[in-house]
Amino acid sequence: MKYYVGIDIGGMTIKGIVLDPEGKALCEDVAVTGSERGGDAMCDVIAELVNNMLSKCGVKKKDIAIGVGCPGVIDSKNGVLVFSGNLNLRDYPLAARLHERLDVPVSITNDANAAALGEAKFGAGKNYKNRILVTLGTGVGGGIIIDGKLFEGYKSAGAEIGHMVIERHGDVCTCGRRGCFEAYCSATALVRRTRRQMEDNPRSAMWTKYTSETANGKTAFDFYHDDIDAKEVVDWYIKYLACGLANLANIFRPEIIMLGGGVSEQGDNLTVPVQTYVDKELFGGTSYAPVKIVKASLGSKAGAYGAAALVMKD
Ligand SMILES: [Zn+2]
Structure with a gap:
């Protein structure tokens, strides 16, 4: 695994980023969340966003792992979105559904934790x-x-x-x-x-x-x-x-x-x-x-x- 894809799911938009092995951003993109069409439709949006970014920066799927930050209560160990009022989803196996579409390792956490990790590793807390x-x-x-x-x-x-x-x-x-x-x-x-x-x-x-x-x-x-x-x-x-x-x-x-x-x-x-x-x-x-x-x-x-x-x- 040499490249790292970050996905930040918000109520309105999904932000994506691809980092190289040193943590430098190679590519960023945004898509409309569309969670009102259900969790599977949202996963389709994420898969398309990831594929677009990879082809833009010439990174192969076999070289990536994906991390996802998601609003709501998240069971990060099992990759399950337990409840999100923002996305109107409950007990949704987000990591597994994304894995089905992209066939790469997927980890998820709560969006606030993801932001904290971002600031800790790349921002004011580095x-x-x-x-x-x-x-x-x-x-x-x-x-x-x-x-x-x-x-x-x-x-x-x-x-x-x-x-x-x-x-x-x-x-x-x-x-x-x-x-x-x-x-x-x-x-x-x-x-x-x-x-x-x-x-x-x-x-x-x-x-x-x-x-x-x-x-x-x-x-x-x-x-x-x-x-x-x-x-x-x-x-x-x-x-x-x-x-x-x-x-x-x-x-x-x-x-x-x-x-x-x-x-x-x-x-x-x-x-x-x-x-x-x-x-x-x-x-x-x-x-x-x-x-x-x-x-x-x-x-x-x-x-x-x-x-x-x-x-x-x-
Ligand atoms: Zn309170």
Whole structure:
């Protein structure tokens, strides 16, 4: 096996990448997921995507292995997509169906784990052994890589970073619990909090550029220096984020925590203050084993790179 194909399945599109033995990208492509036509139709799309990429970069099928990142609960050991709300699939033997079509080895994992592997191996985490990726998007997801290995938990159902409670009687989460990390630190939660702040404060400067309908995850950051209400939202967000990250830091003590997803686009505006709070809450302080908070670097390509990394030998 000399070449590695990474497939990142999303609700709308499937991204593919072919890496050479050194991990250099030879070819990338995108296809429409089409999972509404069922799992088999989606596998046909993936097979076609793989075949197209291989012929484009002149790689033979016998020289590849395929890694797939997929949204939902994934039994990575048995290659089964246990449940995915996004794709509307349940108990679907994804790895076996792809193997039938392509006749090459196929490994699968959850899309968040794949993104974490991608960032760990090719992105912001590549010079470290213990890294955690936390994605701040529609939800809060991520993956944990300890001693160079992906930590998935029992039946690969673990590492659900977003569903750690940081406010015991807090806001209701999509999962049914109250006060989850995701209920406070997703982009969705940030937007909700921004809108509430605007509605409660009709004189906020945020109204000069946004309405409560157009307010988004950037709104409060945009007005941070000019508007006390915006500053209050950002400070609120940063404190909750730091609480969750400090919990992760204290349990796993990674060398680095990488922030991905839409909110991470704030860069230093986010990582610098969050680092200060995390440092204060780090067990034993920062002198012996500090934990660095950085922005992830691969953006939307992390998943495809990480899927390929899944079948690479270290
Ligand atoms: Zn939850």
